[in-house]
Amino acid sequence: MHITANFDSGNIQVISANNADDIRLAIRKDHQSDFYQWFHFKLFAEAGEEHVMTIENASGSAYPDGWKGYQALASYDRETWFRVPTEYNGKELVIRHTPEQESVYYAYFIPYSYERHQDLIQSAQQSIDCYHELLGETIDGRELNLLVIGEPDESKNTIWVTARQHPGESMAEWFMEGFITRLLDDEDGVARKLLDENVFYVVPNMNPDGSVRGHLRTNAVGTNLNREWAEPSLEKSPEVFYVLKRMQETGVDMFLDVHGDEDLPYNFVAGCEGIPSYDDRHKELENTFKAAFLAATPEFQTEYGYERDEPGKANMTVANSAVGERFKCLSYTLEMPFKDNANLPDEDFGWSVARCQRLGEDVLTAMLAVSPKLR
Amino acid sequence: MHITANFDSGNIQVISANNADDIRLAIRKDHQSDFYQWFHFKLFAEAGEEHVMTIENASGSAYPDGWKGYQALASYDRETWFRVPTEYNGKELVIRHTPEQESVYYAYFIPYSYERHQDLIQSAQQSIDCYHELLGETIDGRELNLLVIGEPDESKNTIWVTARQHPGESMAEWFMEGFITRLLDDEDGVARKLLDENVFYVVPNMNPDGSVRGHLRTNAVGTNLNREWAEPSLEKSPEVFYVLKRMQETGVDMFLDVHGDEDLPYNFVAGCEGIPSYDDRHKELENTFKAAFLAATPEFQTEYGYERDEPGKANMTVANSAVGERFKCLSYTLEMPFKDNANLPDEDFGWSVARCQRLGEDVLTAMLAVSPKLR
Amino acid sequence: MHITANFDSGNIQVISANNADDIRLAIRKDHQSDFYQWFHFKLFAEAGEEHVMTIENASGSAYPDGWKGYQALASYDRETWFRVPTEYNGKELVIRHTPEQESVYYAYFIPYSYERHQDLIQSAQQSIDCYHELLGETIDGRELNLLVIGEPDESKNTIWVTARQHPGESMAEWFMEGFITRLLDDEDGVARKLLDENVFYVVPNMNPDGSVRGHLRTNAVGTNLNREWAEPSLEKSPEVFYVLKRMQETGVDMFLDVHGDEDLPYNFVAGCEGIPSYDDRHKELENTFKAAFLAATPEFQTEYGYERDEPGKANMTVANSAVGERFKCLSYTLEMPFKDNANLPDEDFGWSVARCQRLGEDVLTAMLAVSPKLR
Amino acid sequence: MHITANFDSGNIQVISANNADDIRLAIRKDHQSDFYQWFHFKLFAEAGEEHVMTIENASGSAYPDGWKGYQALASYDRETWFRVPTEYNGKELVIRHTPEQESVYYAYFIPYSYERHQDLIQSAQQSIDCYHELLGETIDGRELNLLVIGEPDESKNTIWVTARQHPGESMAEWFMEGFITRLLDDEDGVARKLLDENVFYVVPNMNPDGSVRGHLRTNAVGTNLNREWAEPSLEKSPEVFYVLKRMQETGVDMFLDVHGDEDLPYNFVAGCEGIPSYDDRHKELENTFKAAFLAATPEFQTEYGYERDEPGKANMTVANSAVGERFKCLSYTLEMPFKDNANLPDEDFGWSVARCQRLGEDVLTAMLAVSPKLR
Numbered sequence A, B, C, D: 001m002h003i004t005a006n007f008d009s010g011n012i013q014v015i016s017a018n019n020a021d022d023i024r025l026a027i028r029k030d031h032q033s034d035f036y037q038w039f040h041f042k043l044f045a046e047a048g049e050e051h052v053m054t055i056e057n058a059s060g061s062a063y064p065d066g067w068k069g070y071q072a073l074a075s076y077d078r079e080t081w082f083r084v085p086t087e088y089n090g091k092e093l094v095i096r097h098t099p100e101q102e103s104v105y106y107a108y109f110i111p112y113s114y115e116r117h118q119d120l121i122q123s124a125q126q127s128i129d130c131y132h133e134l135l136g137e138t139i140d141g142r143e144l145n146l147l148v149i150g151e152p153d154e155s156k157n158t159i160w161v162t163a164r165q166h167p168g169e170s171m172a173e174w175f176m177e178g179f180i181t182r183l184l185d186d187e188d189g190v191a192r193k194l195l196d197e198n199v200f201y202v203v204p205n206m207n208p209d210g211s212v213r214g215h216l217r218t219n220a221v222g223t224n225l226n227r228e229w230a231e232p233s234l235e236k237s238p239e240v241f242y243v244l245k246r247m248q249e250t251g252v253d254m255f256l257d258v259h260g261d262e263d264l265p266y267n268f269v270a271g272c273e274g275i276p277s278y279d280d281r282h283k284e285l286e287n288t289f290k291a292a293f294l295a296a297t298p299e300f301q302t303e304y305g306y307e308r309d310e311p312g313k314a315n316m317t318v319a320n321s322a323v324g325e326r327f328k329c330l331s332y333t334l335e336m337p338f339k340d341n342a343n344l345p346d347e348d349f350g351w352s353v354a355r356c357q358r359l360g361e362d363v364l365t366a367m368l369a370v371s372p373k374l375r
Ligand SMILES: [Ca+2]
Pocket: A124, A125, A126, A127, A128, A129, A130, A131, A132, D101, D102
């Protein structure tokens, strides 16, 4: 028996791995940070024997409530990821699984590697509708990649979409695959109509360093990027710095920032009701978008979500509030579950790659509804 | 040089094929009928040389106005179909093309073979959500296939979808591929929600005999099936007879009959405003459906379409009117173009396989909107 | 319960289909012929119930010994074909199967449709190394298609490969798929070297009429094409007539005619030892080819096969003898089993599509070995 | 303009990248070593403008002769890799390219990432014929993965195949993809026959640390693994240590060690003629293998290769000599070109992924020929 995590987005500490029925593990903290919750490791196992893996430090993680009702993901071939029985006892997370093969990967959610990120970017740039641009380098020296989709033109709206500020929320990049693929499909009517009226600035991965390092919430130096939008710095948050700089050049008519939520088993959005400039026009834009998204897919809902901000009480360091205020534009955080959509539960797979991608496709339908009103 | 049409859905008569610059052709009439407009043939050509193909009897076809603005389809590999320069002079249809390979297929629209039909049926039946049923045999002895999708249950709506009563409207079966594939995708939220509330009875090809024979509008004995819904007979219209019989067993809460229109370059629906029982409830269902379909895709529109029937003046031999009246249900004919959607024109390909399939997927979103109101 | 065979290469007669446990069937004779053995039909079944299908006229078929040890093929989706328990009692063939779906196809071997034939031809012609040519029309008016692969050049050998003179031997066209696909693969070293030294004239289906009609051995008018090579006629055997005419134009340095054998569970070749001109050079060519084919794949063997002709006693109406004699060239009939290769038996699938294709690829390796000696 | 190499197997140093027509680069040395030659970087370019990239330290690389006649590889999408004009002036290597997209990857050969390595391993283990085993951890803590293919049995030969001791020779792992995929194909006759007679111990990547680090020849601490087979150590060469230990447990009846050669534009093998125990039996095994490999593919040849060792003068630290001597078995180094096979040159792509894979498939045919003689 052996456990390893020395690969893209790997994260585990082995306390003891001597008995299959009592493997003791801990999740590493993000570098220079106290956050942790993302795990991703490979077990070399005895096929046919039950393995009980206990994550001892689960209760100290960033969102201990996230473990309630959570089922860990497993895969033999890194393509099909299924849920395995998982229990949280208020202190430890216990995963039980009887592997059918000699090795198994386990993860908090289906990993999205930097290799796949590069494939996504390079494949997209081949399109005549897509221009690939380097925004800058991260602290670890990785690329902060931007895809400009659609022919820029004064008359068109500018829509920015960013994902994975929090690197452990890998569903955000799976969402972007669906989003980008549909937007570049020249036989898709929604995509073609959208590109007539809008130009998209798309950052499929805001935090490649944290992603490769197996972080939950922060970049290479422990910065939570989604608290940096008031005053980003090249030292602590170059990722936000570069994006905000480019936003100022292009302007922003709509912003969508894609995330995953550790706790709530629903897809939902968090809007701008707490920013100073929030007004009826902004509210009307939000309502149009939400109604259209609801119509496009029952995976979206508006019943469950974060508590609404009091007027003027928004946290202005957060991306969607900062951008919404600065550009007086429709601005949303979109959250997907780590667990499942409780309205359409799937016992075997839970929230999955295909469902992330499909939601990324369907959000375009909602964008089309709001597009004529954005300016 | 040689021209042949002896294959599934082939249709052409060669008047003379001696000079590449003046090939004279005619379209065969449907068997025991005067209708004709569908063509499908293969040219053995001299690659690199322009071939001018004149269909001499174009003006006598069922819908001569359909030739205006029409561009014929061509394919070297029977997978990629592109448009070639085509002109209608009020009498003849002239197709000009310089083949890049030794042989080329030309067709009125992208053909959908009986072999592919069988593959579609057999692949669908593999799903746990799908039950394959033989409704009966056609006059030529082919299968009239039904797919029942979803677990039948008293509490659920019954939705019938039929396609290709008019065999030359092959776009209707491409549409069904998208429709069925999405409906059986168990990671698609719209599909899953629909199957919670509805059972679908799907006939992807109402007229296999006409399809294989290369007909435009009729079955093996020249019957226009879409004028048989008042009194279908085993002799002239067993296809309608069997479907209507099965409908009476299941009841119908919604009906969609999928077609192609030779003339109008738009997707549109024709409803039940002219049937005796049309009332506010019916109108409200229609409005809900149309609004949701409009929101789902800009390929659909409601500006262009057939003239609306006067109250009580509907032709009750037509499927959607007959079914709408008999079952007092939402009942639509859906029409797709042979040419293109003029709202989103594509010079190279026009209305295409991918667009048919996508429309078949998107109609499910509209059905979901209307589903709670169907009873 | 219902049985139908009205599709490409369908063949069955229903005597009675009232009880699942006693379905009585017969195979139709080839049109204007007494040959029969090919069957291909679809059963609409009660899933989960055993169906016993008895072919009553099995003992009168062309090769009753072929039924010994034979297992019928079945498929739910027309893609995966598996073997089902089958017994021959010296008179009747009894197939027992408990379907897991609502409909099942059964066949003597995996069918290869005329639609797929056209796809194969059209896909091949797209290659820069391939030229598509119409040899003529069959009696039913279908295309007799030729693919010329490689740039013709005086210095190169001319290799002819024909398949499926006997239409029920569909393995021959599956073999051609592998053969053609590899020959057109420009990253395959064997293919590239072969095309430096040889031009291939390939007829993937010598008998499209018989194939579509569901025949075992004959064309549209009951002619066994492989007895027509002494004196083919446009009336009875245009398929052979056109090929032989074209052979006379090109010359032939090697000929391979691909078949299936109803009886022997082996792959083997039958050569020219009985033709008048057989000599040491011819024998040496045969030995080189067989040794290389043996080295390329254990699916081939030389222990089992037809009895060798006495010197001078070959049947000169048979393709390989006629061509071998007329062109003084290496000339082989290649036989594949309907059952399995008993040297590498596979209980679940027997001789299969993938194995046919792979054999078609591997024969190219043997051709490369003999290529320098062909002239 | 920007150049980056911070990804799997990236290697470049930017000296200056200010003018597209004079970009100055250098290749980094392997860590703790003087070897260098592998490069792999991404250029953010102005599409449509010629970029001239000069690698200044080319003449100091491990195999300066390797640059003669070499053409660098480029890719827009990391899937299709094509050759671009490259010149070596005896001192510097100059690559000229006018990109058609905004970013391009360049590499010494087509990279094979650690992500893909894991996919290969995990996909293989899914087979019933394959058992996945961890041999140990590398110095950087990566997995040294072994695939055991075939059911171990006393009566069977033991064949070891290792690849990529030299990490810059990525063609070796592409070769392994073809090798493993065919060996696990249960409809391939050669594979099935081989698994009846042999068990395979396969190490697709002997040097994952060097691979990820973008090294040419050494592991994480600068050790050339292919000089460690006399006395491997856990400190300097754990990769060899673990493999040799496992070999001693299993015994070895044949060994193949897969490499790439920087200089010679051919595929060839280097054998054991210089080891002390070399005798007629060993020679006969070599001859059988070479003859069969020659027959299987014209990509292999025996005319060009390394100079043969004098009797008794083999370098016994090299894998194939050490293993050949210790186990008295057929033992080969297999070399593929970085450039092309000059016997079958391809201007556009040179030696390619598909050709590596196909060679890996074809070597199995040669192994089958020698298999009965191995003991
Ligand atoms: Ca581009």
